[in-house]
Amino acid sequence: MFLFEWGYWQTVIRSETDEPRNKLPTDIDITDIPAYESDEIDSLAAARLSASLAPASRGAVYVYDDTNMEMRCGMGEDKRGLITILSLALFATITAGIAGSVNFALVVPYEDPIDGSTVDFFALALSIYLGLLSSGFTIAYVKLGLPISRLEIFTSRHLIIRFNRKTQQVYLHRPHYCGGLVTLPWIGVSSSGANHNSAIAGGVGFPLFLYWSQSFTRSHYPECAWVGKAGNNQSEIQAEWEFIRRFMDEGPEGLPRPRITSHFPWPWQAFTPQFEGLTHYFRRSSRIIKLGLVLISPAFLILGLGHWLSLLLCWKPRWPKIIRKAGLPGKPIPPLTTLADRPPHIQERLRENAHLWAIRPGQRPAKKPRNPRRRPKADSALSPAGASSRNETNASAQTPSLDQGIERYDSER
Incomplete structure (x- = not known):
């Protein structure tokens, strides 16, 4: 949005001094x-x-x-909505990881009838792994993903x-x-x-x-x-x-x-x-x-x-x-x-x-024709096109400044 x-x-x-951004040829x-x-x-x-x-x-x-x-x-x-869907999907993934880490950490230890109570090392290792993975995703998202998500959510409507x-x-x-x-x-x-x-x-x-x-x-x-x-x-x-x-x-x-x-x-x-x-x-x-x-x-x-x-x-x-x-x-x-x-x-x-x-001061220069099929004649200066180009040159020389133009239209108003 x-x-x-x-x-x-x-x-x-x-x-x-910033690094140049990658651009497409059409940009x-x-x-x-x-x-x-x-x-x-x-x-x-x-x-x-x-x-x-x-x-x-x-x-x-x-x-x-x-x-x-x-x-x-x-x-x-x-086009609003796509960033929201991707952001919420990432939220769900991080939340599921944190919930899984807490769930495995709270698993009741396995009680052996001979040796007594022992810790379920598999559940503990899985809890630590999910906790570290979720923390890494969270830190990366806050630094890189949150500014993009705020283009659509957690901002002005x-x-x-x-x-x-x-x-x-x-x-x-x-x-x-x-x-x-x-x-x-x-x-x-x-x-x-x-x-x-x-x-x-x-x-x-x-x-x-x-x-x-x-x-x-x-x-x-x-x-x-x-x-x-x-x-x-x-x-x-x-x-x-x-x-x-x-x-x-x-x-x-x-x-x-x-x-x-x-x-x-x-x-x-x-x-x-x-x-x-x-x-x-x-x-x-x-x-x-x-x-x-x-x-x-x-x-x-x-x-x-x-x-x-x-x-x-x-x-x-x-x-x-x-x-x-x-x-x-x-x-x-x-x-x-x-x-x-x-x-x-x-x-x-x-x-x-x-x-x-x-x-820039003055008037925008006229566009030059691209790839002319025939060469201009020697007497083109006497043709209407030549006269038009001279008129454009004179007009560009007499183009008022921006301040003068604003004052002129203010007075007309």
């Missing part, structure tokens, strides 16, 4: 993707425009009033995000090993639902993606959040984003009231996420595929059971008092999260890695 957030946070705080390092000022300005401008004529929220929404809207957050909610319309702030609630609680400015948000140019895989199978560059996080690294359910298409993602945007910019008036979801771990909350973002696939699939889905339905049942156990073994997330009271009359506004709010060793790591997230 928290695997993506945990991996992203490890990428943010990893040191250059992409997000730090290798450069960001340009023109991209930042365009994404901020698009996030302030209307994205859909039919705003709607598909949930899960936990709080909705005139001040706050709280939603489920995080990537991979539909959900990652949540809260939008406060009165303070114009966004709050992210995450465990400390995934980045912790963060307060961000609404003005600096970019969204995958702003338009089709910012869409991720057409919105299929991905939740709404929100992003804050390091220009707004004040912590030398960008923040991101996956909000709501996985989408079936980009229209659903745009409608979700438009619902959030109108709530923050205009208020809840005129918006359809979303269905409020309880934090209580009901069983159906564990089985429905498995089918998020797959409605289009089920509708268009052939009869053979539908038959195959019916045959593997026990696997969905087992995964859903693990998801429910995960919910039962977690606790309801709770905001600090200053965030719960934010926006009420006479209550202070929570300060934005800065680098100084992090522990000293985390601050050092973030400073070392600040160059990985630096925004």
Whole structure:
């Protein structure tokens, strides 16, 4: 459940002296993707425009009033349950080993009628063996396995995000090993639902993606959040984003009231996420595929059971008092999260890695055509393509800075 957030946070705080991780040929390092000022300005401008004529929220929404809207957050909610099943299986193995060790230690000694009472050495040896084996498994699990298990159990039941319309702030609630609680400015948000140019895989199978560059996080690294359910298409993602945007910019008036979801771990909350973002696939699939889905339905049942156990073994997330009271009359506004709010060793790591997230000035260069079949003509400079390239060069030279772009769109607003 928290695997993506945990991996992203490890990428943010990893040191250059750390041992390189093994990567697959298809893996992409997000730090290798450069960001340009023109991209930042365009994404901020698009996030302030209307994205859909039919705003709607598909949930899960936990709080909705005139001040706050709280939603489920995080990537991979539909995959939750597998780590729980493996962790509980390991728990059962360790518990059985400890119980067996205690049982053999309490075996009544064998009483010989001639020599008197003697000790059952086989039971004693088996008890010591099981005790040492269980202790070894327990120590190894606490050091290596527990951090992985806490991605699904013995932690907050959900990652949540809260939008406060009165303070114009966004709050992210995450465990400390995934980045912790963060307060961000609404003005600096970019969204995958702003338009089709910012869409991720057409919105299929991905939740709404929100992003804050390091220009707004004040912590030398960008923040991101996956909000709501996985989408079936980009229209659903745009409608979700438009619902959030109108709530923050205009208020809840005129918006359809979303269905409020309880934090209580009901069983159906564990089985429905498995089918998020797959409605289009089920509708268009052939009869053979539908038959195959019916045959593997026990696997969905087992995964859903693990998801429910995960919910039962977690606790309801709770905001600090200053965030719960934010926006009420006479209550202070929570300060934005800065680098100084992090522990000293985390601050050092973030400073070392600040160059990985630096925004490059100017405009993103145009992509070069790959393997052209014919050589360009000598008079290509007079062709429309040549004129277009000159226009792009002039545009890149006149690209405003990020600060100028933000001031411009603030004045237009």
